[in-house]
Amino acid sequence: MNAANPSSVVATAEQLIDGWELVVGLEVHVELATRTKLFSASANRFGDEPNTHIDPVTLGLPGALPVLNRHAVELAMRLGLALNCRVQPCTFHRKNYFYPDLPKAYQVSQYDQPLNVDGFLMLPGDVRIGIERAHLEEDTGKSTHFGGAEGRIAGSEYSLIDFNRAGVPLVEIVSRPDIRTSEQAKQYVSELRAILLAVGASDAKMEEGSMRCDVNVSVHKPGTAFGTRCEIKNVNSIRAVGRAIDYEARRQIDVIISGGAIKQQTLHWDDAAGRTNVLRTKEDADDYRYFLEPDLVPLAPDTAWVERVRAALPPLPAARRAALATLTGQARESEAIAVVVERGQDSYVSEVAKVGGDAARALVYVQQAFADEPATPRVPAGDIAALTLMEKNAKITSTQAKTLLADLVANGGGDVIAMAKAKGFESMDTGALESLVDAAIAADPDAWAKFKAGEQKAIGALVGAVMKSSKGKADGKAVTALLQAKANT
Numbered sequence: 001m002n003a004a005n006p007s008s009v010v011a012t013a014e015q016l017i018d019g020w021e022l023v024v025g026l027e028v029h030v031e032l033a034t035r036t037k038l039f040s041a042s043a044n045r046f047g048d049e050p051n052t053h054i055d056p057v058t059l060g061l062p063g064a065l066p067v068l069n070r071h072a073v074e075l076a077m078r079l080g081l082a083l084n085c086r087v088q089p090c091t092f093h094r095k096n097y098f099y100p101d102l103p104k105a106y107q108v109s110q111y112d113q114p115l116n117v118d119g120f121l122m123l124p125g126d127v128r129i130g131i132e133r134a135h136l137e138e139d140t141g142k143s144t145h146f147g148g149a150e151g152r153i154a155g156s157e158y159s160l161i162d163f164n165r166a167g168v169p170l171v172e173i174v175s176r177p178d179i180r181t182s183e184q185a186k187q188y189v190s191e192l193r194a195i196l197l198a199v200g201a202s203d204a205k206m207e208e209g210s211m212r213c214d215v216n217v218s219v220h221k222p223g224t225a226f227g228t229r230c231e232i233k234n235v236n237s238i239r240a241v242g243r244a245i246d247y248e249a250r251r252q253i254d255v256i257i258s259g260g261a262i263k264q265q266t267l268h269w270d271d272a273a274g275r276t277n278v279l280r281t282k283e284d285a286d287d288y289r290y291f292l293e294p295d296l297v298p299l300a301p302d303t304a305w306v307e308r309v310r311a312a313l314p315p316l317p318a319a320r321r322a323a324l325a326t327l328t329g330q331a332r333e334s335e336a337i338a339v340v341v342e343r344g345q346d347s348y349v350s351e352v353a354k355v356g357g358d359a360a361r362a363l364v365y366v367q368q369a370f371a372d373e374p375a376t377p378r379v380p381a382g383d384i385a386a387l388t389l390m391e392k393n394a395k396i397t398s399t400q401a402k403t404l405l406a407d408l409v410a411n412g413g414g415d416v417i418a419m420a421k422a423k424g425f426e427s428m429d430t431g432a433l434e435s436l437v438d439a440a441i442a443a444d445p446d447a448w449a450k451f452k453a454g455e456q457k458a459i460g461a462l463v464g465a466v467m468k469s470s471k472g473k474a475d476g477k478a479v480t481a482l483l484q485a486k487a488n489t
Contacts (some may be wrong), residue, residue, distance in 0.1 A: 017192055022249045023218045023226050024179035026241075028192060029137060030171045030202045031210040032075045038107065038169035039066030040137045046208050046225075050162035058167045059366050060104030072136065072169035073115070077309045079171055079201040080134045082117030082316055083192075089300035090115040090135070092293040101141035101161050109137035109172075111290045115299070121195075122318060123187045124333050130176035134465075141166040165209075171201070177216070177226065182245040186238050189213060193238075194317040206236050215249040219256070227252065228262040232269050240307060244269040247314055248276050320346050328359045329368065336367040344375035357385025358392045369405050378412040386416045397475040400425040426473065432468075433474055435484045440465040452487045459483055 027399050034044050040057035089109070093111040114135035118430035121129045142165050147157030173192065179185050192329040193211060196204040213235045218227040232244050237270050252262050267276040271355035315323075324346045325332040345366050353359040362384055370377050387408065391401040403423070404416055420426070440462050441448045459480065466479045 015358050019221060020219050020249075020253055021222050022245070023177050023220065023229075024181075024182075024185050025177040025229075026173075026175045026179065026185060026188060027214040028173045028175075028189065028216070029139075029212045030079070030173065030196060032072050032105065032169040032171060033200060033202050034069055034071050034075065035167055037167035038069050038072050038136070040167055042167065044168050045164075046210065048164060050160070053164045054166070054430070058103070058163055066293075068296060068299070069169060072300070073299065075169075075201045076115055076134070076136050076171050077306060077311065078142065078199045079173075079196065080119065081306075081310050082195050082199050082201075082313060083119040083121060083131050083134060083173070084129060085116035085119030085134055087116055087301055089113065089298060089307050090436055091298045092136075092296045093170045093290045094293050095137075097287075099131075099140065100159070101143045101145075101163070103141070103163065103166065103324040106135075107138060107140065108293055108296070108372075110135035111145060112454055113298075115301075121188060121191060123184060123191060127184060129178045129184070129188055129287060132176050133363070133488055134171050134172045134173045136326065137170050137172060139165050166241045177218075182242040182249075185215070185245055186242045189238050189241055191317065197287050198314055198317055206238070209236065215248075216246055217245055218250070218262070219252045226254075229263050230262065230265050230267050233279065235269050237271075240269060240271050243271070243274060244276065247274060257413060258316060267386040283360060294481065315340055324349060324363070327353060328363045328365065329358065329388070336363050339367050343370070345370060345377065348375070348377055349382060351381040352384045355385045356381050357381070358388035358390070360390040363392060365405055368402075369409050373409065377409075380413045383408055383413045383416060390420065391417060394475065394478075396420055396425050398475065399472060399476065410467065424473075433470075433478060434482060435488070436466045436469050436474065437462075437479060439469065441483075441486070451483065 010148060019167050031044075035044060037053075037058065038043050040055045042053040042055045042058055057066055070125040070260060070397045080087055089235060090110055091113045092108055094106040095109045095111070096106045098105050114133040116134035117132070119131035119134065121131060123129060126148070131135065141161055141163040143161050144154070145156035145159045147152045153159065158275040167386070176186065179188060184450075196202045196211070202210055206212070215232040215235055216229045217232065220227040230248060235241050235244050250386040255262060263281070265281055266279045268279050269276055302378055320341050321332050321337050324330075324337050324341060325334070327350060328337075330337055338365060348370075349359060349362045349366055365384060365388070366377075373379075384405075387401060387404055388403075390396045396404070400420065400423075404419055404425070407419060408414055408416065443465060444461055446457045451462065462483055463479050466474050467476065
């Protein structure tokens with residue numbers, strides 16, 4: 001593959017050349033869910049008219065002094081504790097750089113003494129990803145470029161600036177370089193987003209920019225020093241994180257194999273083209289000329305405050321998945337567990353179980369039929385419990401249960417026993433069902449012969465015939481079991 005032609009790179013992790021190891025670290029910027037900005041009383045609100053939430057502090061006017069937002073500090077502590085970090089005394093620094101959307105010409109951030117340090121996040125398979133720090137800082141404004149390609153400044157005719165976002169409180173969560181595959185990176189971002197939502201620190205809407213990922217990628221041969229990293233800025237979806245990592249790793253390997261050297265650069269991810277492009281040579285900390293913010297005193301949360309925040313943390317997604325898996329007998333990594341917990345409907349499944357329902361069936365019902373329902377669905381838990389027991393005790397078939405479930409969701413509940421009776425739903429006794437199975441075999445001896453010979457697909461015709469003759473009252477699983485039993489005799 002020609003390293004000089006990066007567009008030829010195929011972005012799949014499976015195509016990384018044997019003998020190379022991928023090293024990834026993520027810097028995730030999260031806007032906190034405060035009413036006001038980090039150092040001023042202007043509103044922190046997305047989507048309003050440009051430049052309507054500004055003030056002297058936001059614009060960096062002479063004599064304007066910052067006042068730290070206590071709620072932002074508490075949300076940052078809440079997130080840090082959820083990520084198993086140590087909350088410590090911290091200071092604020094001025095990070096100096098010159099962009100038109102940063103009117104002060106510096107960003108107030110945290111440098112060598114951040115608020116949260118030394119945490120970790122667990123991924124499926126008990127993979128531990130270290131969290132180096134999760135520090136507070138202010139967001140910049142937003143520049144929009146017109147007339148160029150994909151809204152970038154290169155080739156644009158003019159730019160407009162919106163300072164509504166300037167000064168919005170951010171937490172930057174910096175992982176250690178512990179991620180080794182693009183799949184792990186996607187799992188990390190997904191789990192981090194779930195934690196943010198669970199603790200109420202942010203709405204974590206990547207499409208609105210309230211959660212943005214900078215991805216650091218390098219490659220090396222195991223046993224050698226880590227390679228030179230490149231940083232891909234502002235990747236705004238979980239899918240794009242995976243694609244960007246796979247592409248950039250492949251590109252770096254090709255450059256090295258062809259005799260070139262990787263330069264430390266900041267890159268832009270072009271999602272439509274599926275490739276990275278160079279933005280600029282990467283800055284180091286020295287380039288920012290950090291120094292202590294003279295207008296803010298050090299922040300030292302006392303132990304009592306930290307413990308109050310810790311005590312108020314809700315159950316986190318990993319613990320909720322584990323509890324739901326234990327309750328339902330399903331694997332923690334199953335899709336049903338993940339979906340129901342993500343929707344916040346796991347407590348509803350627990351309530352169904354508490355009132356006597358079958359938890360495993362309730363989990364399936366909720367996953368399949370409650371996508372448009374709130375975290376606490378309108379259907380009373382007792383109605384779902386009754387439905388699970390009717391199916392479990394073979395009073396109705398699984399097909400009939402699905403019909404009744406749809407009616408419950410549509411109507412917001414109901415008496416499932418009466419509903420089943422009104423629809424003529426009832427289970428067939430074993431004798432009647434066996435007669436229908438014998439009739440289906442007699443009517444289609446070819447399908448029966450093929451099934452007995454081991455052709456599993458042939459069972460479909462036989463089951464279908466029984467379901468038709470029973471007018472849908474037969475239980476498909478029971479029909480299959482009877483056919484299997486007869487074939488084995």
